[in-house]
Amino acid sequence: MAGPPLSQHRIRGKAGTVLGLIADQNGATAVEYTLIAVLVVMAFVTLITAIGDFVSTPFETIAGKL
DSSP states (O other): OOOSOGGGOOOOSHHHHHHHHHHOSHHHHHHHHHHHHHHHHHHHHHHHHHHHHHHHHHHHHHHHHO
């Protein structure tokens, strides 16, 4: 006996809210985009840190010779 999909059931209360959130695909998409944004920010922070170390070394050398 197959009934309608879980997303079509009307369940009341907290359990219905939780099951509705699980069946909703918009939340999953938002989480995926958030993870992508976090990875991009982490890459930029790593890049900027590496560039900062690369650039600061010559300036420190020149400042030491003055």
